[in-house]
Structures are given as structure tokens and as C-alpha cells.
Amino acid sequence: MEDEVRLMKGNEAVAHAAIRYGVDGYFGYPITPQSEILETLEELMPWETTGMVVLQAESEVAAINMVYGGAATGKACMTSSSSPGVSLKQEGISYIAAGELPALIINCMRGGPGLGTIQPSQADYFQATKGGGHGDYHLIVLAPASVQEMADFVALGFDLAFKYRNPVMMLADGVVGQMMEKVVLPPQRPRRTDEEIARQCPWAVTGRTGMRKPNVMTTLELDPVAMEKNNLRLQDTYRRIAENEVRFEEHGTEDCDYLIVAFGSVARICQKAMEDARAEGLKVGILRPITLWPFPYDEVKRLSKKVKSILVVELNAGQMIEDVRLSLEDRVPVHHFGRMGGIVMDPSEVLGALKNIIEKRQS
Amino acid sequence: MKEEIIIAGFGGQGVLSMGKILAYAGLMDNLEVTWMPAYGPEQRGGTANVTVILSDQPISSPVLNTYDTAVILNQQSLDKFESKVKPGGTLIYDPYSIHHAPTRTDINIYPVEAMEATFELSSSKAYNMVLLGSLLKVRGLLPVEAVMKGLKKTLPERHHHLLPINKQAILKGMELV
Numbered sequence: 001m002e003d004e005v006r007l008m009k010g011n012e013a014v015a016h017a018a019i020r021y022g023v024d025g026y027f028g029y030p031i032t033p034q035s036e037i038l039e040t041l042e043e044l045m046p047w048e049t050t051g052m053v054v055l056q057a058e059s060e061v062a063a064i065n066m067v068y069g070g071a072a073t074g075k076a077c078m079t080s081s082s083s084p085g086v087s088l089k090q091e092g093i094s095y096i097a098a099g100e101l102p103a104l105i106i107n108c109m110r111g112g113p114g115l116g117t118i119q120p121s122q123a124d125y126f127q128a129t130k131g132g133g134h135g136d137y138h139l140i141v142l143a144p145a146s147v148q149e150m151a152d153f154v155a156l157g158f159d160l161a162f163k164y165r166n167p168v169m170m171l172a173d174g175v176v177g178q179m180m181e182k183v184v185l186p187p188q189r190p191r192r193t194d195e196e197i198a199r200q201c202p203w204a205v206t207g208r209t210g211m212r213k214p215n216v217m218t219t220l221e222l223d224p225v226a227m228e229k230n231n232l233r234l235q236d237t238y239r240r241i242a243e244n245e246v247r248f249e250e251h252g253t254e255d256c257d258y259l260i261v262a263f264g265s266v267a268r269i270c271q272k273a274m275e276d277a278r279a280e281g282l283k284v285g286i287l288r289p290i291t292l293w294p295f296p297y298d299e300v301k302r303l304s305k306k307v308k309s310i311l312v313v314e315l316n317a318g319q320m321i322e323d324v325r326l327s328l329e330d331r332v333p334v335h336h337f338g339r340m341g342g343i344v345m346d347p348s349e350v351l352g353a354l355k356n357i358i359e360k361r362q363s
Numbered sequence: 364m365k366e367e368i369i370i371a372g373f374g375g376q377g378v379l380s381m382g383k384i385l386a387y388a389g390l391m392d393n394l395e396v397t398w399m400p401a402y403g404p405e406q407r408g409g410t411a412n413v414t415v416i417l418s419d420q421p422i423s424s425p426v427l428n429t430y431d432t433a434v435i436l437n438q439q440s441l442d443k444f445e446s447k448v449k450p451g452g453t454l455i456y457d458p459y460s461i462h463h464a465p466t467r468t469d470i471n472i473y474p475v476e477a478m479e480a481t482f483e484l485s486s487s488k489a490y491n492m493v494l495l496g497s498l499l500k501v502r503g504l505l506p507v508e509a510v511m512k513g514l515k516k517t518l519p520e521r522h523h524h525l526l527p528i529n530k531q532a533i534l535k536g537m538e539l540v
Contacts, residue, residue, distance in 0.1 A: 181395075181396060265426075269424040
């Protein structure tokens with residue numbers, strides 16, 4: 001039964017996969033083109049089987065803050081929305097990132113800006129990969145290209161979120177959300193017990209038991225020195241993620257003269273274009289970043305050395321292209337210096353950083 | 364084997380469900396399938412279309428601009444998709460709601476009096492099944508039994524008493540073309 005091949009929409013697959021992963025809570029608010037996630041969960045009534053909470057909140061803002069609260073107790077919590085709704089969630093997402101909490105946020109992108117259209121888009125790439133909310137934080141961003149990946153990335157998303165204590169965004173679009181194709185759902189796992197959660201998440205605010213030190217969950221830090229420390233810890237997490245979690249997929253890159261870089265459903269569309277181009281003797285290859293953050297800079301750079309040109313294809317005015325261009329930076333190195341948390345640098349620090357760079361170039 | 368199909372008509376005519384049944388039937392027959400609706404705020408009366416791909420190989424793009432086969436249920440859809448059928452491809456349409464018949468000579472065109480047939484069957488809801496029957500006959504894509512299994516999967520159990528009339532409609536469509 002578990003391995004049965006099913007036919008369903010990407011959104012429906014997310015709902016099934018969430019229950020089977022043993023998610024503790026889903027909090028959402030309807031918006032096209034992702035409403036089937038909430039609808040399917042309500043149809044499946046997991047509160048009667050696994051005990052998973054499914055709640056239609058009064059707004060997107062309420063939903064993301066319910067995720068924040070649930071995540072703080074070590075529970076596996078998620079929300080989903082589409083572009084305008086995800087904009088509303090940004091404050092909460094920044095807080096979840098600052099609180100170093102695991103959570104899964106799904107954005108099934110539609111056309112923007114503003115209330116926009118309800119059709120597929122990839123115009124939230126900047127928002128998803130470059131922050132979105134305020135402050136120096138990163139989400140791990142997964143871009144599914146099939147219904148199977150919509151299902152699989154629920155588990156992958158939560159696994160990464162708990163491994164790094166960092167929120168994960170599944171950046172889908174109206175195509176993968178609305179289309180139906182074959183999917184094999186993962187086996188049903190039990191939800192974690194309170195003891196298991198306490199073991200896995202010693203930081204969780206679960207109510208103080210025994211004589212353990214109280215856990216405090218706050219994102220407010222009045223002392224800039226302490227806040228810079230918090231920032232440095234976050235940056236260290238992001239470095240570890242960037243080192244270990246870059247994911248991508250390639251087609252026809254072994255012998256290609258031209259490289260297409262595309263993500264999500266657009267990569268599927270480009271694959272068809274590649275098949276057609278190859279039929280005409282044009283050697284085209286595709287690089288599909290699966291993690292949009294961390295972005296596969298090294299792989300783009302490696303491939304760029306053997307191709308004549310690169311075409312970036314996206315459902316937006318040119319967003320991921322900036323990361324592709326960044327990958328190609330080899331002749332002119334770009335460096336950065338900064339401080340964080342409210343600390344203002346003094347001139348000597350700037351001079352020190354500058355000297356550091358010159359020294360490194362000479363050695 | 365690979366068949367790229369567009370089904371287009373008014374919302375409410377059963378365009379999306381016809382595609383769904385076809386996709387489920389493909390699943391029952393162990394094919395790779397994609398079902399991609401042109402979803403919109405349209406409801407009953409607006410335009411609706413769905414792209415269904417059946418293939419024995421993995422499917423890349425679920426979005427297409429030309430098709431092997433078009434099943435057309437209204438004039439707007441004919442105007443939009445007649446030119447998108449690949450040369451040598453197939454166009455199936457119901458003349459009932461068509462004022463200007465298709466004119467291409469490089470494709471195979473099959474008018475199917477599906478609406479008339481549903482009057483005989485006295486079930487207007489089986490309209491899309493008549494056209495599905497014609498599609499199956501013309502293209503020989505899938506056995507009727509796979510389609511019936513697909514139908515059983517898509518139809519909620521409380522409607523299972525309607526399976527025989529749907530089968531009748533499919534057979535009628537096969538006979539008409």
C-alpha cells in the first residue's frame with residue numbers, strides 16, 4: 001500500500017507527505033494556487049489518526065506566528081501560501097530565523113507584484129533567497145520541479161530544518177502545485193513523542209521539567225555586542241549549510257556548448273527545449289539548482305569554463321541570473337567587510353580589512 | 364509511445380475531468396502521465412483547457428505549444444487550438460457548438476455529434492465521455508477497461524452507480540467516429 005503509485009497534484013502530495021512525515025502542526029490560510037494543501041489536509045483529517053493539528057488561521061500573519069510558537073516547543077510545524085500571502089508572513093519568518101527554529105514554509109508562487117495574478121511565476125526568487133524579511137538571515141530554499149519532489153521535499157525540508165535549526169522554504173510555483181503526475185508517497189512515520197522531542201531539541205521551550213536550566217526563546221536582544229554574537233552564530237550556521245547542502249541536477253552537461261540554468265517547473269520546460277535543440281544538433285545542457293539557497297555557485301563556475309554561453313530562464317524579469325553572474329566572477333574578486341547587530345565600525349577596522357585583502361592578494 | 368493532447372471547451376463541460384480520467388487511465392496502463400490545467404478564476408461558462416501527456420518515457424515539460432491531438436468542445440477553443448495541432452495530427456470536435464468548421468487539410472479531422480448522442484443517452488453529464496470514447500477509438504491510446512478503472516478512481520464512491528452510463532457513453536463515442 002505504501003509504495004502504491006498515485007496520481008495527484010503537487011499541492012495534494014504536500015498534504016499527504018506532511019501527514020506521513022509525522023508533522024505536528026499545519027497552520028494556513030487559503031490562497032490560489034496552493035489552497036489544495038489546506039483542503040487536502042482537512043479532507044484527510046489527520047487529527048483523528050496521527051494527531052496532527054490542522055488549522056485555518058484568521059490570516060497569514062496569524063498562521064506564521066502559530067508556526068513560530070509551535071516550532072519553539074520543538075514541534076514540526078509548517079505553513080503554506082502563495083506570493084502575496086508569503087509577503088505577509090515575512091515578519092514571522094525573520095523571527096523564526098532569529099529564534100533558530102526549524103519550520104517549513106511553502107510558497108507556491110503566483111504572478112506579482114501586488115495581488116497580481118493567480119498563475120505560475122518565479123518572481124519571489126529574491127524574496128526567498130535574499131532575505132525577504134528584515135535582518136541578516138537565510139532560509140534554506142528548495143525548488144521542486146515535479147509532484148514527486150513536492151512530496152519528497154517535505155521530509156527533506158524538515159530534516160534540514162531540524163539539522164541546522166533553520167527555517168526551510170519550499171519555493172514551488174503554480175505549475176508544480178496544480179499539475180497532476182505520478183507520485184510514490186513515503187511510508188507513514190509516527191509523530192515524535194514528547195520525550196523524543198526533548199532529546200532532539202534540548203533548546204525547546206517545553207515547560208521546565210526536573211531541575212534543568214530554563215529555556216528562553218526571544219529574538220529581542222538589547223545589547224548590540226550580544227546581538228552581534230547571535231549574528232555570528234547564524235552566519236556560522238549559514239556557512240555550514242553552504243558547505244554541505246548545495247543540491248543540483250544536470251542534464252546533458254557532459255558535452256554541452258551552451259548551458260541553460262533554470263529551476264523548478266521551468267527546468268522541465270527547458271529540458272524539452274534541450275531535447276528539441278539536440279535533435280537539431282545543438283549541444284545544450286541544463287543545470288537545475290535544487291537548492292536556490294545555498295546556490296550552486298561552484299558548479300555554475302565549473303560549467304562556465306567549457307561552454308560558449310549561458311542562458312538563464314526564469315518566470316521573472318531576471319532574478320536568479322544575478323547569482324549566475326556572481327558565480328562567473330573570477331577576474332575581479334569582490335570582497336566585503338561589515339559589522340552586525342547595531343555595532344558601527346570605526347575607520348581603523350576598515351583600514352585593517354583593506355590591508356588584509358591586499359596581503360592575501362600578494363601571498 | 365508519446366501522445367500530447369489538449370482538451371478545450373467551456374468550464375462545466377467536463378474538460379478537466381475528461382483529462383483527469385484519461386490521465387488515471389494512463390496510470391492504470393503503467394504509462395507516465397502529466398495533467399496540466401490552464402487554471403484560472405474561470406468557472407462554469409468560462410473557457411477551460413487541460414494538457415494531458417501520456418508516454419512510455421519520463422515526461423519533461425508539462426506545458427506545450429503544439430499537440431498530437433486536440434479535443435475541441437467550443438468555437439473559442441477551435442479558434443485557439445486548430446493551428447496548434449502538429450501536421451499529421453488529430454482534431455476531434457463536436458459540431459454542435461461550432462459555427463466555423465476547421466479548415467486545415469494537413470491534419471485528420473473528426474466531427475463527433477456528441478451532444479446529439481447525449482440526448483439519446485438521456486444523460487447530458489456523460490457528454491465528455493462520448494468524446495473520450497471517440498478519442499480512444501481514433502488514437503487507440505488505451506484499452507476501454509483501463510479507462511473504466513480510471514473513471515472508478517476519479518469518481519467518488521457515491522457516484523459509482525453512474526459507471527454503466529459512462530461506459531455506454533464511451534462506447535457510443537467509439538461507435539460515432
